[in-house]
Amino acid sequence: MTELGRYRSSAELPRGMAFVSGKGGSGKTLIAAEVASILSRYHEVCLVDADVGTAGLSYYLGLKYVRNIRKGLSDLLLRPSPEPPAAYVQPIIGRSARSDFFESVSLLPLGDHRRITRALRDNHERPNFAFRISSVVEQLMVENPLVVVDCRGGIDDESIAVCQAVDDIFLIVESDTTSFQASRHLVDTLSDLDLVHKLRGFIINKVYSNPEAVIRAGAGDFGSQFLVAIPFDFAATRSFLIGDLPGQGSAFAVHVQEALSKAYPEVVPRPTGQVWSEKDYDGLDTVAPESSRGGILLSVLLVTLATVMLLSEVFGTGLGLLQLRLGLTAMVLLGVAAGAEPSRRAVGWLIGRYLKAFSPRRADRTAHR
Ligand SMILES: Nc1ncnc2c1ncn2[C@@H]1O[C@H](COP(=O)(O)OP(=O)(O)O)[C@@H](O)[C@H]1O
Ligand SMILES: [Mg+2]
Structure with a gap:
């Protein structure tokens, strides 16, 4: 044994x-x-x-x-x-x-x-x-x-x-x-x-x-x-x-x-x-709240801009060459920012700061009710 x-x-x-x-x-x-x-x-x-x-x-x-x-x-x-x-x-x-x-x-x-x-x-x-x-x-x-x-x-x-x-x-x-x-x-x-x-x-x-x-x-x-x-x-x-x-x-x-x-x-x-x-x-950090918040905001801006451009082209007077160029450049920049982790985080962090700056006032209001 x-x-x-x-x-x-x-x-x-x-x-x-x-x-x-x-x-x-x-x-x-x-x-x-x-x-x-x-x-x-x-x-x-x-x-x-x-x-x-x-x-x-x-x-x-x-x-x-x-x-x-x-x-x-x-x-x-x-x-x-x-x-x-x-x-x-x-x-x-x-x-x-x-x-x-x-x-x-x-x-x-x-x-x-x-x-x-x-x-x-x-x-x-x-x-x-x-x-x-x-x-x-x-x-x-x-x-x-x-x-x-x-x-x-x-x-x-x-x-x-x-x-x-x-x-x-x-x-x-x-x-x-x-x-x-x-x-x-x-x-x-x-x-x-x-x-x-x-x-x-x-x-x-x-x-x-x-x-x-x-x-x-x-x-x-x-x-x-x-x-x-x-x-x-x-x-x-x-x-x-x-x-x-x-x-x-x-x-x-x-x-x-x-x-x-x-x-x-x-x-x-x-x-x-x-x-x-x-x-x-490190890849897991992409699910960090500030990253997803930033990603959502950038994507919403991109979709909104694309929709506005499309609607004014179809129903409005149409876009001038300069407006079209500016619009397309902004769309490309938003697309790149929404796709890149650092920019998503940076935007998410800014939103966080903004929300924090306003939350005490909200809390004050609730307290005074
Ligand atoms: N790697 C893991 N990922 C997700 N949940 C886990 C992991 N390891 C343990 N858990 C969960 O953590 C809890 C505690 O685990 P348990 O084995 O009972 O711990 P212990 O025996 O040390 O008290 C359980 O709900 C278990 O499912
Ligand atoms: Mg146990």
């Missing part, structure tokens, strides 16, 4: 992986499920919901893929003489477009969430919990080729216990300052506990603008390599809402595979879909 906590060989996957983050809502659950789906091409995967705070993974997969999420980790943590963890691991059922996931992934749900919360309120239970979670994960790592653990957000004893048990830790970060600072604190704690060497890398999630600065700062502060920046993917959120996995070719799935291929280059190939470069995120 493989020695616990050791890789089978340098070219193989670890036995246990944990997904952690400095704060909740960063995407650990969605990423852990996607990782399980991708890695199930190589090994049977046992997914573990160790988020004793929200049981996010159990509720997510419980919608469609698991028969009974009321049995699980809670039974192993709360019963005096528990059965082995394997007794609570459930197969993934139901039909899924992701047949890889359907065939070789199983789940240890959190179980009775409320009983756990109640026990956690009792401070005497807390250290026991951490110890028991650690030994459950260790046992599962002996019995399963690959264990993927979805942790609670933040720095809590239970997530630290999971980190102690697994081989590799993945840090999920969002690009905002709060998430970044919370991640730094988490890395500091891992460092204090001599666990930072287990960090396999950090993933920046829900990215909607150029992540260059976050990547640079993270490479300095997170004690591990940058793996990928996953773009904000509406389709992925929609899948999450209905308890489905994001599609195989979705931006989300492609970027999670990119992260795995960087972490385990000898096992996981690069994805076939497009991975966004840092510069690609």
Whole structure:
């Protein structure tokens, strides 16, 4: 049998992986499920919901893929003489477009969430919990080729216990300052506990603008390599809402595979879909409000000018040569300005300034009513 906590060989996957983050809502659950789906091409995967705070993974997969999420980790943590963890691991059922996931992934749900919360309120239970979670994960790592653990957000004893048990830790970060600072604190704690060497890398999630600065700062502060920046993917959120996995070719799935291929280059190939470069995120800024505002105004002006010229040509006295030249030049200039991002933004910014200048007066008027 493989020695616990050791890789089978340098070219193989670890036995246990944990997904952690400095704060909740960063995407650990969605990423852990996607990782399980991708890695199930190589090994049977046992997914573990160790988020004793929200049981996010159990509720997510419980919608469609698991028969009974009321049995699980809670039974192993709360019963005096528990059965082995394997007794609570459930197969993934139901039909899924992701047949890889359907065939070789199983789940240890959190179980009775409320009983756990109640026990956690009792401070005497807390250290026991951490110890028991650690030994459950260790046992599962002996019995399963690959264990993927979805942790609670933040720095809590239970997530630290999971980190102690697994081989590799993945840090999920969002690009905002709060998430970044919370991640730094988490890395500091891992460092204090001599666990930072287990960090396999950090993933920046829900990215909607150029992540260059976050990547640079993270490479300095997170004690591990940058793996990928996953773009904000509406389709992925929609899948999450209905308890489905994001599609195989979705931006989300492609970027999670990119992260795995960087972490385990000898096992996981690069994805076939497009991975966004840092510069690609600049293109996303075209949806910035000032840009769309500027684009709308310039287009309206262009259409109005064209309509006026056409109407006066058809119904009026006709345009003189000078008017025609001026009109056509203005149309070309408006067309170029509407098509170019910097001018759209500049015009949008001016509109914004104009609206702001007037809004206090509007507010005054409302206040005096
Ligand atoms: N890359 C992404 N693009 C869009 N939405 C995402 C992305 N990653 C996660 N989400 C959404 O963010 C929310 C929180 O994700 P979740 O996996 O539950 O985070 P955590 O487990 O860290 O609390 C969910 O609604 C999920 O669909
Ligand atoms: Mg979660």
